[in-house]
Amino acid sequence: MSTGAAAPPLARPARAEPPAWVEAVxxxxxxxxxxxxxxxxxxxATGHDxxxxxxxxAVGAFGSSFAVEQTLVKAIPLALAGLGVAxxxxxxxxxxxxxxxxxxxxxAASWLALSAGGLxxxxxxxxxxxxxxxxxxxxxxxxAALRAYAGVNEIISTLMLNYxxxxxxxxxxxxxxADPTAFSFPYSRRFPEAAHLPRLYGDVHAGALAALxxxxxxxxxxxxTRWGYEIRTIGAxxxxxxxxxxxxxxxxxxxxxxxxxxxxxxxxxxxxxxxxRIQQGLSPGYGFTAIIVAWVAQLRxxxxxxxxxxxxxxxxxxxxxxxxxxxxxxxxxxxxxxxxFVLAGEYLLRRLRRRRAVAAARALAPP
Amino acid sequence: MNGVTAGRSSHPPxxxxxxxxxxxxxxxxxxxxxxxxLANDRVTLEVRAGEVHALLGENGAxxxxxxxxxxxxxxxxxxxxxxxxxxxxIRSPRDAIACGIGMVPQHFLLVRRHTVAExxxxxxxxxxxxxxARRVERRIVEFxxxxxxxxxxxxxxxxxxxxxxxxxxxxxxxxxxxxxxxxDEPTSVLAPQEVSGLFDVLRRMKGDGHAVIFITHKLDxxxxxxxxxxxxxxxxxxxxxxxxxxxxxxxVQMMVGRDVESTLPRARAAAAGEALAAEALExxxxxxxxxxxxxTLAVRRGEIVGLAGIAGNxxxxxxxxxxxxxxxxxxxxxxxxxxxxxxxxxxxCDAGVAHIPEDRVHMGVVATxxxxxxxxxxxxRHPPFARGPLLDYDAIMRFAREMIAAYxxxxxxxxxxxxLLSGGNxxxxxxxxELAARPGVIIAAHPTSGxxxxxxxxIHRLLLRRREEGAGVLLVSEDLDEVLALADRVAVIFRxxxxxxxxxxxxxxxxxxxxxxxxxx
Numbered sequence: 001m002s003t004g005a006a007a008p009p010l011a012r013p014a015r016a017e018p019p020a021w022v023e024a025v026x027x028x029x030x031x032x033x034x035x036x037x038x039x040x041x042x043x044x045a046t047g048h049d050x051x052x053x054x055x056x057x058a059v060g061a062f063g064s065s066f067a068v069e070q071t072l073v074k075a076i077p078l079a080l081a082g083l084g085v086a087x088x089x090x091x092x093x094x095x096x097x098x099x100x101x102x103x104x105x106x107x108a109a110s111w112l113a114l115s116a117g118g119l120x121x122x123x124x125x126x127x128x129x130x131x132x133x134x135x136x137x138x139x140x141x142x143x144a145a146l147r148a149y150a151g152v153n154e155i156i157s158t159l160m161l162n163y164x165x166x167x168x169x170x171x172x173x174x175x176x177x178a179d180p181t182a183f184s185f186p187y188s189r190r191f192p193e194a195a196h197l198p199r200l201y202g203d204v205h206a207g208a209l210a211a212l213x214x215x216x217x218x219x220x221x222x223x224x225t226r227w228g229y230e231i232r233t234i235g236a237x238x239x240x241x242x243x244x245x246x247x248x249x250x251x252x253x254x255x256x257x258x259x260x261x262x263x264x265x266x267x268x269x270x271x272x273x274x275x276x277r278i279q280q281g282l283s284p285g286y287g288f289t290a291i292i293v294a295w296v297a298q299l300r301x302x303x304x305x306x307x308x309x310x311x312x313x314x315x316x317x318x319x320x321x322x323x324x325x326x327x328x329x330x331x332x333x334x335x336x337x338x339x340x341f342v343l344a345g346e347y348l349l350r351r352l353r354r355r356r357a358v359a360a361a362r363a364l365a366p367p
Numbered sequence: 368m369n370g371v372t373a374g375r376s377s378h379p380p381x382x383x384x385x386x387x388x389x390x391x392x393x394x395x396x397x398x399x400x401x402x403x404x405l406a407n408d409r410v411t412l413e414v415r416a417g418e419v420h421a422l423l424g425e426n427g428a429x430x431x432x433x434x435x436x437x438x439x440x441x442x443x444x445x446x447x448x449x450x451x452x453x454x455x456x457i458r459s460p461r462d463a464i465a466c467g468i469g470m471v472p473q474h475f476l477l478v479r480r481h482t483v484a485e486x487x488x489x490x491x492x493x494x495x496x497x498x499x500a501r502r503v504e505r506r507i508v509e510f511x512x513x514x515x516x517x518x519x520x521x522x523x524x525x526x527x528x529x530x531x532x533x534x535x536x537x538x539x540x541x542x543x544x545x546x547x548x549x550x551d552e553p554t555s556v557l558a559p560q561e562v563s564g565l566f567d568v569l570r571r572m573k574g575d576g577h578a579v580i581f582i583t584h585k586l587d588x589x590x591x592x593x594x595x596x597x598x599x600x601x602x603x604x605x606x607x608x609x610x611x612x613x614x615x616x617x618x619v620q621m622m623v624g625r626d627v628e629s630t631l632p633r634a635r636a637a638a639a640g641e642a643l644a645a646e647a648l649e650x651x652x653x654x655x656x657x658x659x660x661x662x663t664l665a666v667r668r669g670e671i672v673g674l675a676g677i678a679g680n681x682x683x684x685x686x687x688x689x690x691x692x693x694x695x696x697x698x699x700x701x702x703x704x705x706x707x708x709x710x711x712x713x714x715x716c717d718a719g720v721a722h723i724p725e726d727r728v729h730m731g732v733v734a735t736x737x738x739x740x741x742x743x744x745x746x747x748r749h750p751p752f753a754r755g756p757l758l759d760y761d762a763i764m765r766f767a768r769e770m771i772a773a774y775x776x777x778x779x780x781x782x783x784x785x786x787l788l789s790g791g792n793x794x795x796x797x798x799x800x801e802l803a804a805r806p807g808v809i810i811a812a813h814p815t816s817g818x819x820x821x822x823x824x825x826i827h828r829l830l831l832r833r834r835e836e837g838a839g840v841l842l843v844s845e846d847l848d849e850v851l852a853l854a855d856r857v858a859v860i861f862r863x864x865x866x867x868x869x870x871x872x873x874x875x876x877x878x879x880x881x882x883x884x885x886x887x888x
Contacts, residue, residue, distance in 0.1 A: 225756050229747055232736065239730040242692060243722070244744045245713025354787075359401075 031345035035337035060320025061313035069202035074312035077266035079211040081290035084262030086299040092235040097158025098263040099287025100165035101136040105264025106271045108135030110278040113195035121194040136264015137257040144256030148249040187279030197273035205273030218301040296342045391416040391578045397446035406432040408602040419579040421593035425819035429602040438470045439463045469545025471536040477524045484520035514571045529556040549580045642668045642839025643808045648698035658684035660863040666839040673854030674843045681863040690722045691715040721801035725812035731797045734786035739767035774799035791822030809840045
């Protein structure tokens with residue numbers, strides 16, 4: 001552009017800029033380092049040695065094969081539920097009901113496991129997986145239908161249904177499904193062996209495969225299929241989606257059902273792969289942490305898996321810290337810090353990218 | 368405000384067009400650079416008291432950047448601003464207001480739930496904590512009568528029309544003591560009838576010694592209201608000339624840098640066969656009130672029917688019913704001989720109806736998605752773009768590169784997000800997508816509103832070419848000149864019915880004006 005040559009006297013000289021991928025990797029790594037740095041300030045201020053605490057956390061999360069197994073076991077429900085909410089968020093549906101969908105998935109799987117009697121694993125395992133997914137999907141379809149046909153805000157309805165689902169679990173584990181031998185402890189009988197998910201590596205159960213398959217499936221769905229295109233269009237602009245001829249209501253139902261099904265799978269995996277019974281508090285808030293996981297991953301399917309492992313490591317590291325006299329809440333604080341810094345970092349990246357793109361667009365604008 | 372009265376007495380009405388001593392406002396050698404672009408390149412502009420100074424230029428010429436510098440929204444990289452002979456630094460809109468500069472932005476900044484008086488009181492320093500709007504009401508009435516700006520201080524913003532919002536913005540600026548008023552494309556939100564009302568207001572302000580900077584890219588407005596005109600092109604001043612000394616052609620040449628055909632060649636159309644028909648359509652608007660009340664209209668193949676009317680008489684609802692975005696309560700819609708009443712938007716699109724929507728940024732494109740993805744927005748579900756459930760991105764990219772070249776869409780790449788494109792290029796993209804499949808029916812809603820001369824010309828040519836190829840075009844436009852330039856027949860809509868359909872030869876602006884306001888049988 002000819003105008004570019006006529007530099008005005010006060011104009012700043014152009015800086016040499018690093019390539020885009022350096023920016024992208026640098027900003028994200030920097031966000032996480034910054035979160036740990038601020039966490040260190042809080043640790044030091046409350047009289048703990050940050051270096052010692054972080055070392056303990058790292059050991060607790062990855063220091064032994066047992067630690068690695070426990071971290072991966074916790075990453076499975078975070079990844080599955082995280083993928084589910086990421087899918088809904090991509091379409092602009094604020095499904096914050098993964099915790100409830102997870103619980104209903106667990107209930108549905110448990111029903112089969114507890115009533116299967118002498119059925120073989122070849123029948124029970126596919127059955128409880130399917131039931132887990134269907135349970136989560138059904139629980140998500142209630143707010144989906146309300147949203148699609150009556151315009152009810154799904155943030156409120158999905159959030160409230162979490163409590164309904166958790167109370168159903170309580171009702172059953174205290175009542176009809178209570179373990180008769182456990183003197184009113186809030187859990188069910190142990191599942192028969194046929195209802196235990198097979199293990200892949202140590203304690204890591206087959207749910208890990210489901211999470212990887214789901215991530216691959218979602219990446220394919222969003223990136224390469226018509227549905228993915230439609231979902232991204234609806235998420236960006238409902239008016240444009242209607243204009244494009246996309247059946248918006250049907251897509252709301254489909255996406256919420258899939259989102260709920262993934263959370264439901266997470267629930268089925270917990271009861272049949274980890275605790276082998278259904279109990280009160282079967283999830284330490286995986287469905288809520290999944291929301292943070294999805295955002296830190298910027299809704300990208302493979303990134304959800306990675307962030308799920310990171311957050312699972314934080315949870316495990318936090319438990320280890322507790323034994324060293326440091327409150328486990330430090331893990332939650334770090335999760336929140338990471339979310340905050342990653343979102344701030346994404347904002348920074350967007351501005352950097354925008355500047356680049358605007359410059360490119362302007363340089364190309366016709367006279 | 369006292370400043371205004373004082374300012375008025377010290378600035379006697381000027382003799383027509385004559386220099387009036389020192390300018391009230393001078394911008395000297397303003398340079399503003401954005402990454403990769405020089406938005407203003409040593410721009411010098413002098414504005415006198417008692418003049419309307421038009422700032423003319425195509426989209427992207429640097430008009431808005433310049434007034435944003437003047438209003439303190441951008442800091443210039445170089446240059447100086449002189450108000451009333453004193454050099455000033457304007458770091459924020461607050462500084463600008465203190466210098467007597469007022470701005471009426473293109474997109475109004477009003478609190479919708481508040482009243483007119485509350486909006487105007489907002490930000491006035493001396494208003495009390497309780498009922499801040501009370502004292503300002505008297506002043507609103509006073510200014511409103513002086514300048515002919517009728518406004519009800521107690522009315523809430525959401526109850527008012529865009530033209531009334533504009534009046535409130537002007538009042539707000541005047542009451543804050545503006546002697547220099549900047550209006551950024553003020554007529555883009557107005558119906559033709561309302562424009563003359565605005566011009567009356569500007570003339571009164573001018574007579575009162577105010578200076579008005581009037582940003583536009585419409586040439587007729589320069590002749591109608593401006594005393595002098597400064598033309599910007601690619602960030603530089605081309606010339607400042609008295610408006611009376613230049614004709615339309617000279618202005619276009621200055622703006623565009625070349626001649627543009629002002630009347631497009633048109634082959635006599637051989638209109639034959641029905642392309643689109645609406646029969647006794649009835650439909651409700653978003654609030655559930657009847658918007659279409661038995662509307663009947665037909666468009667033949669190979670003709671353009673212009674739909675003229677004042678905004679809000681059912682144009683939007685008609686377009687939505689015809690394109691499957693709104694349900695018809697009664698009546699039928701036929702496209703190329705097939706009944707498509709209340710079919711889905713996808714089905715009507717597939718039946719051969721192109722739709723160039725009114726809201727191009729929010730409906731016509733998905734701003735965050737790429738140029739290539741937007742180019743298949745209405746056809747992604749068909750081959751070659753879809754293969755079963757998968758999308759063929761190679762085919763999409765090939766198609767995109769073809770369209771970018773054929774329709775001269777200025778974009779760095781097919782993978783650039785559409786939000787980075789200018790309005791004219793977004794519209795080219797929409798036209799490329801809608802016209803590439805050679806639709807038999809084209810429904811174009813305000814296809815050139817807000818676009819500059821060359822983009823408008825490009826779009827007019829495209830519509831005329833498709834008409835010659837046998838498409839039936841329904842052109843909905845508030846720009847009567849556009850309707851008269853393109854249409855074979857002009858249908859006038861009034862309160863949800865077609866008041867009359869005139870051959871373009873019989874359609875004089877006067878006759879259409881009477882039909883638009885329901886005054887003719």
